[in-house]
Amino acid sequence: MTIAANETRTRRTQEERRAESDRRIVESAIALFAEQGYWKTTLNQVGERAGYTGGLVSSRFGSKENLLKAVVDEIGTVFHERFRADSEGTDTRAMLHRFVGNYLRDVPVRPAVRALYVIMGEALAVVPEANDKIAALSEHTLSVLVGILQEGKENGTVSAHVDPGRTSMTILSMVRGASFDQLLMPDIFVVEDAIESINDFIDRYCGFASDD
Numbered sequence: 001m002t003i004a005a006n007e008t009r010t011r012r013t014q015e016e017r018r019a020e021s022d023r024r025i026v027e028s029a030i031a032l033f034a035e036q037g038y039w040k041t042t043l044n045q046v047g048e049r050a051g052y053t054g055g056l057v058s059s060r061f062g063s064k065e066n067l068l069k070a071v072v073d074e075i076g077t078v079f080h081e082r083f084r085a086d087s088e089g090t091d092t093r094a095m096l097h098r099f100v101g102n103y104l105r106d107v108p109v110r111p112a113v114r115a116l117y118v119i120m121g122e123a124l125a126v127v128p129e130a131n132d133k134i135a136a137l138s139e140h141t142l143s144v145l146v147g148i149l150q151e152g153k154e155n156g157t158v159s160a161h162v163d164p165g166r167t168s169m170t171i172l173s174m175v176r177g178a179s180f181d182q183l184l185m186p187d188i189f190v191v192e193d194a195i196e197s198i199n200d201f202i203d204r205y206c207g208f209a210s211d212d
Helices: 004-035 045-048 054-061 066-086 092-106 111-123 128-155 164-184 189-204
Strands: none
Touching: 004 045, 004 054, 004 111, 004 164, 045 054, 045 066, 054 066, 066 092, 066 111, 066 128, 092 128, 092 164, 092 189, 111 128, 111 164, 128 164, 164 189
């Protein structure tokens, strides 16, 4: 192997190590934000959870605010991948039902989802740095729903009176409200009942025939 090839491999290995450590740091931050919130989490705690030092976290991300932005970006990637899968196919009703079901079933089992809702709650008061990132994630989610509903109107499966923008906002608001309730009242919240209720609204408002 030539010297140039060795140097290229060394650089690639260094880049791979850096990417791996960044990934572990962000994943650790997500876990801690989900457990105790952004405000109570320190860079030292993130570093310790990831197996590094707080100094390394600070060196990589510069500040806690920048780490927060990286966390929201990663959460956005998780949601985007999920939404991409939800919007595959041609059955409008099935895609909307899949979106609702997957969204709500993910809440108790995926730290990224819980972290997002903790951050959203804190963003209203103590973490304004997250507002723009969360707004961008919301806009992407709405665009997915609008696309599904618009396609349904074009193929005749969604009623002509349905406004894709307003209806998408309503569906997202219902899902997010149910998600907060699930986090706040896990002992009494019945996720399948919530999914059924939201999907019943979708069926009735959009003009889908029920399975009954």
